[in-house]
Amino acid sequence: MLVRHGDTEGTRVESVEAVKAKATQFLNQLTEADFQHCFQQWNSRMERCRDRQGEYIEGDKVATVIGCLADGLDNKIEIPYEVIPHFPRSTVQGHVGKLVFGHITGVPVVCMKGRFHYYEGYPLWKCAMPVRVMKLLGVTHLIVTNAAGGLNANYKVGDIMLVNMIGYGDRTRTQAKLFAYFKKNYQSCSRYLKVPGRTTSASGPASPMNEAYDRVLIDEAKRIATQLGLGDSVHEGVYTCLGGPNFETVAELKMLSMLGADTVGMSTVHEVITARHCDLTVLAFSLVTNMCVTSYQAMNNPNHEEVIDVGKMREDVLRMFVENIVRFIQKSKK
Ligand SMILES: O=P(O)(O)O[C@H]1O[C@H](CO)[C@@H](O)[C@H]1O
Numbered sequence: 001m002l003v004r005h006g007d008t009e010g011t012r013v014e015s016v017e018a019v020k021a022k023a024t025q026f027l028n029q030l031t032e033a034d035f036q037h038c039f040q041q042w043n044s045r046m047e048r049c050r051d052r053q054g055e056y057i058e059g060d061k062v063a064t065v066i067g068c069l070a071d072g073l074d075n076k077i078e079i080p081y082e083v084i085p086h087f088p089r090s091t092v093q094g095h096v097g098k099l100v101f102g103h104i105t106g107v108p109v110v111c112m113k114g115r116f117h118y119y120e121g122y123p124l125w126k127c128a129m130p131v132r133v134m135k136l137l138g139v140t141h142l143i144v145t146n147a148a149g150g151l152n153a154n155y156k157v158g159d160i161m162l163v164n165m166i167g168y169g170d171r172t173r174t175q176a177k178l179f180a181y182f183k184k185n186y187q188s189c190s191r192y193l194k195v196p197g198r199t200t201s202a203s204g205p206a207s208p209m210n211e212a213y214d215r216v217l218i219d220e221a222k223r224i225a226t227q228l229g230l231g232d233s234v235h236e237g238v239y240t241c242l243g244g245p246n247f248e249t250v251a252e253l254k255m256l257s258m259l260g261a262d263t264v265g266m267s268t269v270h271e272v273i274t275a276r277h278c279d280l281t282v283l284a285f286s287l288v289t290n291m292c293v294t295s296y297q298a299m300n301n302p303n304h305e306e307v308i309d310v311g312k313m314r315e316d317v318l319r320m321f322v323e324n325i326v327r328f329i330q331k332s333k334k
């Protein structure tokens with residue numbers, strides 16, 4: 001499932017408060033039973049899909065969060081978020097808001113056309129909810145992509161960075177929230193997700209994150225990059241997620257740089273935490289859509305248009321890259 005590079009056409013910063021108000025109102029009405037109901041609905045909806053499409057539910061599936069990939073899938077079935085019970089809505093302008101099922105080189109996949117961000121007013125558990133839905137659909141591997149600012153001075157616009165570690169601008173609060181959520185919903189979630197070997201504790205179920213990003217997939221992705229002639233433009237590094245929707249101040253970037261961050265974005269981390277909690281194998285990468293401005297003297301400013309343009313410019317490369325990774329995943333499971 002991944003990210004709509006080239007799919008985002010503007011962050012509706014001005015409407016965040018309105019979205020927050022709506023989301024809060026919605027959440028206030030949401031009960032644990034609703035959440036369970038949502039998964040049950042999904043199961044039965046997907047059962048109906050299976051009747052029609054057979055192979056979509058059977059066998060191993062890969063999920064990618066990549067909007068541009070969704071367009072190129074074979075045998076597409078599109079399900080708008082609106083018709084999925086309790087599913088969030090895409091509020092970022094240009095995010096189509098559809099789950100797209102199909103095949104990449106014969107492998108069944110589901111892609112998100114439009115993902116959810118904290119800055120849209122959704123709580124993090126809700127931003128990551130599609131990952132749980134994917135687990136329910138039988139997904140085994142999650143390829144998460146993001147548009148990010150390049151903080152590492154050796155990177156260039158258009159480069160790809162394979163994520164090998166986790167960071168979070170507001171990590172403690174984020175994790176506390178996620179744990180609180182897991183704790184509250186663990187029993188019902190685990191029943192549906194069939195997460196083996198997980199136990200509750202005072203702080204919630206523990207998911208080790210030190211190997212969150214699968215080493216085999218990272219190494220294979222690097223090999224594929226070399227094979228595709230992308231060698232010099234593909235790196236491995238640390239992604240940091242901040243809340244957005246604003247880009248960072250120079251001071252924040254200096255601090256993140258000192259802490260060892262290589263790219264900076266506004267997504268991915270909560271999705272990966274959730275994916276690991278339900279035992280999905282994860283590969284994540286950033287597309288460097290702009291270089292972070294780390295000098296007070298610099299005259300250029302990052303902007304969303306640049307992010308979109310670079311996403312579009314690199315769409316073919318991303319597609320080729322992900323197709324090869326998907327092929328490897330399929331081969332390695334035989
Ligand atoms: O993280 P993704 O969703 O790839 O997109 C990133 O790019 C946008 C900023 O232009 C923000 O939405 C930020 O989150």
Ligand SMILES: Nc1nc2[nH]cnc2c(=O)[nH]1
Binds near residue numbers: 149247248266
């Ligand atoms: N936070 C953040 N997100 C981005 N998404 C694309 N570029 C950037 C950036 O520079 N900072």
